[in-house]
Amino acid sequence: MVVDQKFVVKIPDGLAPEQAAPLLCAGVTVYSPLNHFGLKESGLRGAILGLGGVGHMGVKMAKAMGHHVTVISSTDKKKTEALEHLGADEYLVSSDTEAMQKAAESLDYIIDTVPAFHPLEPYLSLLRIDGKLILTGVINTPLQFLTPTVMLGESNLKFFLGFHFSMSLKLCVETGRKSIAGTFIGSMKEQEEMLAFCKEKNLTSMVEVVKMDYINTAMERLEKNDVRYRFVVDVAGSKIDTNRTI
Numbered sequence: 001m002v003v004d005q006k007f008v009v010k011i012p013d014g015l016a017p018e019q020a021a022p023l024l025c026a027g028v029t030v031y032s033p034l035n036h037f038g039l040k041e042s043g044l045r046g047a048i049l050g051l052g053g054v055g056h057m058g059v060k061m062a063k064a065m066g067h068h069v070t071v072i073s074s075t076d077k078k079k080t081e082a083l084e085h086l087g088a089d090e091y092l093v094s095s096d097t098e099a100m101q102k103a104a105e106s107l108d109y110i111i112d113t114v115p116a117f118h119p120l121e122p123y124l125s126l127l128r129i130d131g132k133l134i135l136t137g138v139i140n141t142p143l144q145f146l147t148p149t150v151m152l153g154e155s156n157l158k159f160f161l162g163f164h165f166s167m168s169l170k171l172c173v174e175t176g177r178k179s180i181a182g183t184f185i186g187s188m189k190e191q192e193e194m195l196a197f198c199k200e201k202n203l204t205s206m207v208e209v210v211k212m213d214y215i216n217t218a219m220e221r222l223e224k225n226d227v228r229y230r231f232v233v234d235v236a237g238s239k240i241d242t243n244r245t246i
Helices: 017-036 053-064 079-085 097-102 154-162 165-171 188-201 212-223
Strands: 045-049 068-073 090-093 107-112 127-135 179-182 207-210 230-233
Touching: 017 053, 017 107, 017 188, 017 207, 017 230, 045 053, 053 068, 053 107, 053 188, 068 079, 079 090, 090 097, 207 212, 212 230
Parallel strands: 045 068, 045 107, 068 090, 107 127, 127 179, 207 230
Antiparallel strands: none
């Protein structure tokens, strides 16, 4: 195989190939926004929305940077996984209205990894002033949100929605000043930085290594979300029958 040297990165010594492979996708997808938006400093409070292949790396990287990390999911199904296995600090069920209200204006950023349509307002309300909602999921349906949710703080948003527009403008002192941004994978420079960071912090992706003849089964399991959290195909270790269609 011959590739353009511009798209080649050095894998750090000691980093197994099956670990490097998912980091070059899921790993850099979360590292890039943390790096680009200046969210690498210790002490930040962040959240990962959705706990899949990208999300679980988001938890690990944010924790390694010294952040207080909350996992947000629609059910409590992955609570034990998030808190005990991945090291998240808190777990927030988005369908729990009371818990969501208590968490209002508590986060510096949210990395949204959900690849399906979902309302943004509930998550915008969790952000502090200058907070960032960063979208990484590829969604084909237009997303919608009320502009006051990015302009106002939570308390002022309630006032805005409950009273006359002109009065609320006069009485609102706080500002939301929140941002919605999108990001897709990352640059080659960020790939190298991310690999070095993972090597330094001993970060790995949770993978299941399979042979070539398991690919069809792996695809069926992917459709059922039955993988923790990435399949890696061991091509070198597979016996390939050139007469068989896989």
